Amino acid sequence: MTGTKGGKTGKKPGRAERMPKKLYEDELLRLQGELVKLQEWVRTEGVRMVVVFEGRDAAGKGGAIKRVTEYLNPRVARIAALPAPTERQRGQWYFQRYVEQLPAAGEMVLFDRSWYNRAGVEKVMGFCTDEEYWQFLHQCPTFERMLVEAGILLRKYWFSVSDVEQERRFRGRLDDPMRQWKLSPMDVESLTRWEDYSRAKDEMFVYTDIPDSPWNVVESDDKRRARINMIAHLLSTVPYREVVKPAVALPPRPGPRGYQRPPRDLQKYVFDHAAAVLAQAGQ
Numbered sequence: 001m002t003g004t005k006g007g008k009t010g011k012k013p014g015r016a017e018r019m020p021k022k023l024y025e026d027e028l029l030r031l032q033g034e035l036v037k038l039q040e041w042v043r044t045e046g047v048r049m050v051v052v053f054e055g056r057d058a059a060g061k062g063g064a065i066k067r068v069t070e071y072l073n074p075r076v077a078r079i080a081a082l083p084a085p086t087e088r089q090r091g092q093w094y095f096q097r098y099v100e101q102l103p104a105a106g107e108m109v110l111f112d113r114s115w116y117n118r119a120g121v122e123k124v125m126g127f128c129t130d131e132e133y134w135q136f137l138h139q140c141p142t143f144e145r146m147l148v149e150a151g152i153l154l155r156k157y158w159f160s161v162s163d164v165e166q167e168r169r170f171r172g173r174l175d176d177p178m179r180q181w182k183l184s185p186m187d188v189e190s191l192t193r194w195e196d197y198s199r200a201k202d203e204m205f206v207y208t209d210i211p212d213s214p215w216n217v218v219e220s221d222d223k224r225r226a227r228i229n230m231i232a233h234l235l236s237t238v239p240y241r242e243v244v245k246p247a248v249a250l251p252p253r254p255g256p257r258g259y260q261r262p263p264r265d266l267q268k269y270v271f272d273h274a275a276a277v278l279a280q281a282g283q
Contacts, residue, residue, distance in 0.1 A: 019224040031231045032071050039072050039108065041240040046105035048152045051234065052114045055159030056197060057187045058169040060220040060227070064159070065110055067227050068234075078103070081112035094118060094136060095143055102152070115140065119204040121186065124196045137207040144213040154213045155237060157230055158201070159220045163194050 042049055051068075053061040069077050080101040089097050095115055103109045118136040122128040128136075147154050161169075170191065173183040190197060209215045216233060220226035 018222045019228065021224070024224040024228065027228055028067060028231075031228065031235065032067070034235050035068060035231065036071055037242045038235060038238060038240045039076050040243040040245070042108055043073075043076050043106045044243045048103040048105060048150075049108040049238075050103065050111065050147065050152055050154045051108065052111045052116070052154070052156040053159065054113060054116050054120070054157065055218075055220070056161050056166060056201075057190045058166050058173075058182075059159035059161040060223045061112060061159050062182075063223055064157075064218075064227050064230050065112055068110065068231060072108075076106065077108040077110065079110050079112055080114075094132070095139070102147070115143070116204065116208075119208070120197065120200055123200045124193055125186070125189070137204070140208050141210050141212075144208070144210070148212045153238060155216070155234055156213055157216050157218050157234075158205075159218045159226065159230075161220050165221045167191060 041047065053065055055061055065079060069079065080098075082097065082101070085097060098111075098115045101109060101111070115136075118128055118133065119140075123133050144154060170183060170187060173179045205215055216230075218226050218230045218233075
């Protein structure tokens, strides 16, 4: 494997100082280069890969997914962020709509929340019955073993955030019009149900932290550290290699052959807003 080593599970670390921005950006870019190599290996070797991102609200899952996929081909690395189930889907086997999102050969799917909704928000908010909840905890390990036995590389990450940091991020969203959409009534409810979510997470781990598909906990009070740690761990768990691609050479541009294009004024161009901004700035 090329790239990062490590990824061993250790004791829960204490809160660390925020990673310096320059060091973070340099290491992130290096790791993203390795992710591109991983993607090409997945595509070339016909690998099927699933990465599950779970955790508390505002724990940094979305930001981590964005950094993972920033330089990847969306035709190879796809994000699955499913909305609430439709009435028809509620009448299906619970895992069915997630099965439909699983990768074909040569694909990676990143689940921005997953089938674990049942053991988290659905359990805490009463959106499922006790029977449905316990059936999920019974079936989930079998379901994941089936994925692994079918050859799918399954990785599960739980993003952990402290109650103080979660509230700070919520308040930041509340005051930022560009991020207010990220603060839903369900997020607000999670503040008052902190202990309920803790109990649900701990119980979920008891049943689903299995050798075939273990949970990997990411401490995310520092988002920079969390992203670096998660990506480095993911790379360390996959035996990828750099795929040598055939060299590509651009051919010489052919000369004109007499074709006359229609006048430009026959086409409708977008307004040059950039020119207006530059003029307003006196440039």
